[in-house]
Amino acid sequence: MILDALVKIKEQVDTTLTFRRSCREGICGSCAMNINGKNGLACLLYIEPSANAIEIQPLPHTYVVKDLVPDLTNFYNQYKSIEPWLKRKDVKAKGDTEYYQSKDDRNKLDGMYECIL
Structure with a gap:
């Protein structure tokens, strides 16, 4: 993976190299960067054996x-403005217990949360 190569470079070649990483599973989006001209996640992209340079x-x-660390201030401001989280239908209802989520409701989320960035 590209991310593994970056970690190796940081550990063995240039300890000042700076990049974000977190889940290593394509969920958090922390390792998003431009690789060979395409935006992608370094934790999901393989290094092709035939690649001379990346x-x-x-x-x-x-x-x-x-x-490789972008300023995400603008992103987080936009993220907050669209409020991409689940909301209760009755905002006045408060409680200390969890709320049941049916299988049908849970299935509606499939494909919408894989990379949160």
Whole structure:
């Protein structure tokens, strides 16, 4: 995986290399970057055995904090503005217990949460 190569570079070649990582399973989106001209997740993209070189850049159209770390301030502001979380139908109802989610309700979420970024 590209992410494994970046970790190896950080550990053995350049300890100052900076990039984000978290779940390593394509869920969190922390390792999003531009790889060979396409945006993707470094934890999911394999290094082709025939690859002589791989070009890795930070995400385009973002300010760069350092190396491969984009400033996500604008993203999080937009994320908050669309409120992408489940909401109760009755906002006045409060409680300390969990709420039941039927299998049908749960199935409606499939395909909508794999990468949260």
